[in-house]
Amino acid sequence: MSETIDGESVAADVRADVAECVxxxxxxxxxxxxxxxxxxxxxxxxxxxxxxxxxxxxxxxxxxxxxxxxxxxxxxxxxxxxxxxxxxxxxxxxxxxxxxxxxxxxxxxxxxxxxxDVDGFHPENVGRLVAGDARFKPCTPHGIQKLLAAYDVETAGADAVVVGRSDIVGKPMANLLLQKAPQGNATVTVCHSRTENLAEKTRNADVVVAAAGIPEFIDGDMIAEGATVIDVGINRVEVEGEGDETELVGDVDYESAKGVAGKITPVPGGVGPMTRAMLLYNTVKAAGEQGGVDVELP
The missing domain is CATH 3.40.50.10860 (Leucine Dehydrogenase, chain A, domain 1)
Incomplete structure (x- = not known):
C-alpha cells in the first residue's frame, strides 16, 4: 500500500512559515x-x-x-x-x-x-527560472518540490517523467527537476499528447508528475513498483449511475495506482493546497524584496 502524501499538512507548515515572515x-x-x-x-x-x-x-x-x-x-x-x-x-x-x-x-x-508577478509567468521570470536564478518559482511546481522534500523523495540521479507540457506546470516542473539544486538533479523526460509508448516511459520512472489535464489518464499498470506519483490534475467528472452528481478526480487512477506506487498524492488534498500556499510564499518574498526587508523563507 502506498504512503499518501498529505498536501494539506505540508501546506499548513508553509503557511505557518509565511505568517512568521508577515x-x-x-x-x-x-x-x-x-x-x-x-x-x-x-x-x-x-x-x-x-x-x-x-x-x-x-x-x-x-x-x-x-x-x-x-x-x-x-x-x-x-x-x-x-x-x-x-x-x-x-x-x-x-x-x-x-x-x-x-x-x-x-x-x-x-x-x-x-x-x-507572483505567479512567475512573466517572460523575464520564466527566463530567470530556466537560467537557474528564479525570482519566483511558479506556485504548483514549487509546491511539488516542497512535497518531495517533506516526504524525503530523492530526486538526485532519479528518472523523472513529467506528463504534460503546459507553461503553468509541465515546462517549469521539468526545469526545476533537472536543475542543479535541492529537489533537482533528476534525469527528466517530458511527455505529452504526441508521445508514443507513454506507458513504457512512465513505467521506467522513479518519479511521475501527471499534469496532462485528462481524468484518470495514468493507471497502476503505467507505474513502476515503489515510484513516487504526483497528481496535478483536478477534473470534475460525473459519478456513474448517480445522475447529475459529480466528483473530483486527478489525472491518475488513484485506486489502481495506490497499490503500486511507493508514495502518491490524493485528489483533492495533494497538490492543490500547495499551489495556494506557494502563492502566499511568493507574495511575502515579493514584499520583502520590494520593502528592502530580509525574510527567511525556507
Missing part, C-alpha cells in the same frame, strides 16, 4: 499586499479567488480584489494592471485565468511588473 515585515513597516483581478463571470474562478483572499487574511497578507465586467474592453484590464503596478501597497498581482476571449492572455502576463 510579522517580521509588519514590524519593519511593510504590510504585504496581494491584488487579485477577476474579469470572467465563471463560478470556478470566483471560488478560486475567494479562497486565495481567505488564505491571505489567515496569514496577515492584505488582500485587494478588483472585478472587471467580462464584456469590458481589454484595455480596461491592461490599465487596471498598470495602476496596480504603481501601487506601493500591492506587492503581488494575480490575474485569474481564464480571461475573456477578446483579451490577449500573453499581453496580460507581460503587463504585470516582473517584480510583482
Amino acid at each position: 510579522e517580521t515585515l509588519r514590524e519593519e513597516g511593510v504590510v504585504p499586499g496581494l491584488a487579485t483581478v477577476l474579469m470572467k463571470a465563471d463560478p470556478a474562478s470566483e471560488t478560486y479567488v475567494s479562497m486565495k483572499q481567505r488564505d491571505c487574511e489567515e496569514v496577515g497578507i492584505e488582500g485587494i480584489h478588483v472585478e472587471i465586467d467580462a464584456d469590458a474592453p481589454a484595455e480596461e484590464l491592461y490599465e487596471t494592471i498598470d495602476d496596480l503596478n504603481e501601487r506601493d501597497d500591492v506587492h503581488g498581482i494575480l490575474v485569474q485565468m481564464p480571461v475573456p476571449d477578446h483579451v490577449n492572455k500573453r499581453k496580460v502576463l507581460r503587463r504585470i511588473a516582473p517584480e510583482k
Whole structure:
C-alpha cells in the first residue's frame, strides 16, 4: 500500500512559515499586499479567488480584489494592471485565468511588473527560472518540490517523467527537476499528447508528475513498483449511475495506482493546497524584496 502524501499538512507548515515572515515585515513597516483581478463571470474562478483572499487574511497578507465586467474592453484590464503596478501597497498581482476571449492572455502576463508577478509567468521570470536564478518559482511546481522534500523523495540521479507540457506546470516542473539544486538533479523526460509508448516511459520512472489535464489518464499498470506519483490534475467528472452528481478526480487512477506506487498524492488534498500556499510564499518574498526587508523563507 502506498504512503499518501498529505498536501494539506505540508501546506499548513508553509503557511505557518509565511505568517512568521508577515510579522517580521509588519514590524519593519511593510504590510504585504496581494491584488487579485477577476474579469470572467465563471463560478470556478470566483471560488478560486475567494479562497486565495481567505488564505491571505489567515496569514496577515492584505488582500485587494478588483472585478472587471467580462464584456469590458481589454484595455480596461491592461490599465487596471498598470495602476496596480504603481501601487506601493500591492506587492503581488494575480490575474485569474481564464480571461475573456477578446483579451490577449500573453499581453496580460507581460503587463504585470516582473517584480510583482507572483505567479512567475512573466517572460523575464520564466527566463530567470530556466537560467537557474528564479525570482519566483511558479506556485504548483514549487509546491511539488516542497512535497518531495517533506516526504524525503530523492530526486538526485532519479528518472523523472513529467506528463504534460503546459507553461503553468509541465515546462517549469521539468526545469526545476533537472536543475542543479535541492529537489533537482533528476534525469527528466517530458511527455505529452504526441508521445508514443507513454506507458513504457512512465513505467521506467522513479518519479511521475501527471499534469496532462485528462481524468484518470495514468493507471497502476503505467507505474513502476515503489515510484513516487504526483497528481496535478483536478477534473470534475460525473459519478456513474448517480445522475447529475459529480466528483473530483486527478489525472491518475488513484485506486489502481495506490497499490503500486511507493508514495502518491490524493485528489483533492495533494497538490492543490500547495499551489495556494506557494502563492502566499511568493507574495511575502515579493514584499520583502520590494520593502528592502530580509525574510527567511525556507
